[in-house]
Amino acid sequence: MDKKRHQALNFQSMVVASKNSETKAMEAFAKLLPLLDTFEPLVLHISEYSHLLGVAEPDLSAIYYTLRPAFESMDEQVQVLTWEDPLWPKQTKGFAYCPRFLYVLGDLSLLAKPSLSIIGTRSPSLEGLSSAALTAQAIGSKGYGITSGLARGIDGVAHKTALASGYPTLAVIGTPIGSCYPPEHKELQQEIARKGAVVSRFAPSENTQKWFFLLRNRLMSALSLASVVIEDRDGGGAVRQASFALEQKKYLFLYQGSLDNQAILWPREFAGKPRVFIVKKAPDIPRLLAKALEMKASVGKTSCEKEEKPLQLDLFSL
Structure with a gap:
């Protein structure tokens, strides 16, 4: 070794x-x-x-x-990173449950590349599948990396759209680097490792536990500038990541269709909070993110939250 x-x-x-x-x-x-x-x-x-x-x-x-x-x-191609490494993703330092080591297959530079997480339910509607693909296209076309969790449904569509379009994609997995879940995404995981990067916070000796996937979501949020929730149920993993994103002072994007869905409560719990944007269509996301980042840079971190809220009102006039 x-x-x-x-x-x-x-x-x-x-x-x-x-x-x-x-x-x-x-x-x-x-x-x-x-x-x-x-x-x-x-x-x-x-x-x-x-x-x-x-x-x-x-x-x-x-x-x-x-x-x-x-x-x-462990696969010889796996690269092990620790906090002291120059390629360690600095944006993760200081957040809760930050791992001491990362295990990576693929392009290490993607860990530091500005990216957005596209996340959602494992059982999406046809509209949700379409929205995930359009979101990946809109984000990738503006130069952002596309990060997701390799799960069934929304995650899989986000990764596949990125790969098909030649956009960089990062899979943050909830298993050790030598395992794959779900099993049917094994080839997808291998393709991402060749063309993008796969990252795990779990040692190769670990046995995958259900709660690993929440730690995966925390890490995914920390690696990303923002999280985009396409569809999810109340209490779902994507909703939990939405909470992690706000806890980590990241941006959160939700679609108006989720807010209008009276069968779920979670979108209305997030709407109106600082750094939360409700969008009508996919191209709104990179446009508003760029605007938010520009404002953050100009006003500084101390007044950032106060200044971001008017951006949300701009969404309803689109």
Whole structure:
């Protein structure tokens, strides 16, 4: 294994030893960095790791050797990133649940490229499918990357539209980098890895859990300038990402059709909030995003929220 994979293995061993507490592992890892070479095998410094974690040396050693085969068998093309890397996506730093390592297949530069997340239900209407494709076209044609989560439905359409049109696309997945969910998107995931990038925050030794997909959505939002929710049900994953986007001070775009749908409540809970824009058609999104970013740059962060709200009123005159 190369040194970055060994460092990632060491960290993941710390996470498991900390009863899957990334926070505790990160705190201990930060203390170790100035004390020893974290690129070397953990077992060479077992006493230091054991002392900081409060875990018996034999137990920590057993964890390390249990996890090691998954890292050794990871695809050679996988690139491991950590906070100290110059290619680490700086826009993710400081947000809740920011991972310590990322596992990437494909073009690393896409992590830093200005992009928008296109997200929505796994069971979209025909109108939703059309809207997802039009949204991807509108965003990609203005030079933005198209980010999504490789799920069935809206996500799949966003990725496929980007690939068909030659636009850069980034798949943020809710599984380790060597796995695929849903299974029928395996070829799509492989194509994105060749022509765009696939990124995971989960170590290769992890067993995929349902809650991984919410962490995936947090990361997807953090990587993007804005999230566009095409369609979703109340409480759906895309709606949760909408909340994460506002928590992270990102922009959020919703379609007027969602707001008019009386069968769901979530669009009306977001409408009217700062940085939330209700649009009628796909080309409105890059136009309004450019306007919002220009205003943010000119007025500064402190008054940004106060100044953004009038932009929402502009949407209803289109």
